[in-house]
Amino acid sequence: MLFNSLHFIFFFLVVTTAYFTLPYRFRWMLLLAGSCYFYMAFIPAYILILGFTIVIDYFAGIWLEKAKDKKRKYFLIVSLIANIGVLAIFKYYNFINENLSAFLSSFGYTNFIPNLRIILPIGLSFHTFQAMSYTIEVYRGNQKAEHNFGIYALYVMFYPQLVAGPIERPQNLIHQFYEKHYFNYERVVGGLKLMLWGFFMKIVIADRLAIYVDAVYNNSEQHSGITLLFATIFYAFQIYCDFAGYSNIAIGAAKVMGFNLMTNFNRPYFSTSVSEFWKRWHISLSSWFKDYLYFSLGGNRVSIPRWYFNLLIVFVISGLWHGANWTFIIWGALNGVYLVFAIVTEKWSKRISKILFLDRMPFFNRVLQVLTTFILICFSWIFFRANNTNEAFSIVHKIFTLSGPFFVGEWQQLIYGLFAISFLFFIEFRREFISPGVLPFKTNHWFKEQIVYAMLLILIMIIGVFDGSQFIYFQF
């Protein structure tokens, strides 16, 4: 079930109404049943895969808590193997096998291992990581094992964030299932407003931009450098609005029922460095990698070369998390290289800033830093969006040569796209510098706000794309 479908709207209305109608002790059951229904709307049988890891992690958590010394580690390893194993089979098996075939064929050998003909379960990487964070936290002693199987299953399957995050931590979410959530007008309306803004980001901005981006990137060989450059910038906003839009709908839907999910995006394109970008983009995943992988590798409390290696490996794995394709690995590695380069050249960049008097012009300096970061991130998006590495390198080459005419396509799409980006910039700029907060609009008068949000809804009806397209991050 896609968030941007009428099916979801009805589902949400029914579940939320039932949630506030039912006595508290039955509410988690309703949410669990609703989440199962939500997940089974994609491929019903895949709930068995989810069930398999839930059962393993549930018992692993309980046994982990009871066990002592080495046995604890064994239970953790069993849980991690089960989760990573499912991920490996469904997401990485064919990728590894195809690369093995290519490797063997370069030596004249044939790989007889067949590829699997399976569809990737939706949101697999998200709920797997959320499940892993539970057993790791129980192992570390930061979270008590959950003894109510239904509540644990709900922790993994909570429908607003089941298929594309935010990837929650047990400390933040599990206790909320035991709390009594009263109907609170301000909170419910706040959640609905956030959902509406999420729908706007997805249906109006992301899906409009997608029309131009897809037209260019799906025939990249036919387009000039300037067109590809333009499409890449569009893509930067498309992927942001697609994913942040989803997160806003998820956080808003949970908020309506009284649940607080973690913030996942914090206006990332206003970052002044790549390092800051990763503190503002997909925060739940970045912090997951930081807490469970980067720190486990030693973080920055190691030798300098090892520190660089830690950064690179975390970003390469982050790339691989996004998809079983070399394009994602290069995308991850590129971001790792950016970070290492920034650390290595930190002294030099400060010196250059002084020489150019940039330190005396803070506003200009910030604009320059934001633009530089945006360009670097856009460059990495080329690898993220391209269908394969050859295509990605060809696009990079074309962008740097910039020859050929500019592709307009349907002129309306271009104008809608530019309008959407301008609108987003206006909202994000206000929230970044003038009126911070999670909601796009905030006034002191409720009626004015009603009008503004009503107009947002009307804008969705006028220029939204209602083709029910998938969210980009669903494929991960």
Add this chain to the structure above:
Amino acid sequence: MGVSLFIFSFNEGMKKGLFRGVIFLLIVVFADQFIGSLLQKLYFTSNSNSLLKINYSIDSTSQAILIYGSSRAQSHYNTDTIINHTGISCYNCGVGGQGLAFSLIQISEMLKRHKPELILLDISPNILFDYRSNEKLNILMPYYERDSLIQKILTADSKLEKIKYCSSIYPYNGSILPILKSIFCRDIDNNKGFIPLIGQIDTSDLKIDFYIQTKIPYEQIYYLLHILETCEEKKVRIKLVVSPIFRKSNDEEIILTQIKEIAVKNRIDFIDYSSDSSFSAKPELFMDNLHLNSFGAALFSKRIAKEILY
């Protein structure tokens, strides 16, 4: 004090929420109705080429010969050439990217008010397999209220689709820019619906459509048969035409054979130029594998004019 409603308490917060929710809905409904009726008025008086042609083909055509189909119809049938050679009035109702469902709606709406002497329906093999064809029909959303056939086709994907049409704005979704453009600059349809294509095919980079399957989908057959039945009911002559293809594939041959069988079964003229030696493999007449350029269109239209007279 809250008022007990079933098993949960109807507290002050809920009352406030209900009141403000109603106000919000009223604002939305009012704005939807107001903007929707404004868009409706502007849409149906629009002079924008893209909207004008659809409006005209549905509501105003009065010519004796009417041509329907996709971009191949739109750019292959030079109406002036046909008029000059036949002396009969003609209009090209072809719209790029649109398939048989679109032609069916155009024809059935047109036949409610006009009886042409001849309908030429151009069949494009590629368009029969366009998985986005239903999505492209969105340009007919402003006509939703008009006819049950339009409603059936537009809501074919999901029953929930009907709910969207409760909004007065939704039928004009995505149309606002062409509508606004038509206010500021008037488009003039000098070519009677024909849109010539300029350029020549690059044979070194020839792209031939790839078909995953060759059995024409059931719904496409349904639309075609519906068109033929509608014409028969209204006693209007219809010819199925396959215009030239630069290089026809085996798949296209299989697909067109199925169309020919339908035509023979229904005793309809089937004119196949897909591999006519006057056109095929002549790069100077094509813009790409499936589209004639303006020179090719002029030549083809002369041949079609002869077919009409014959």
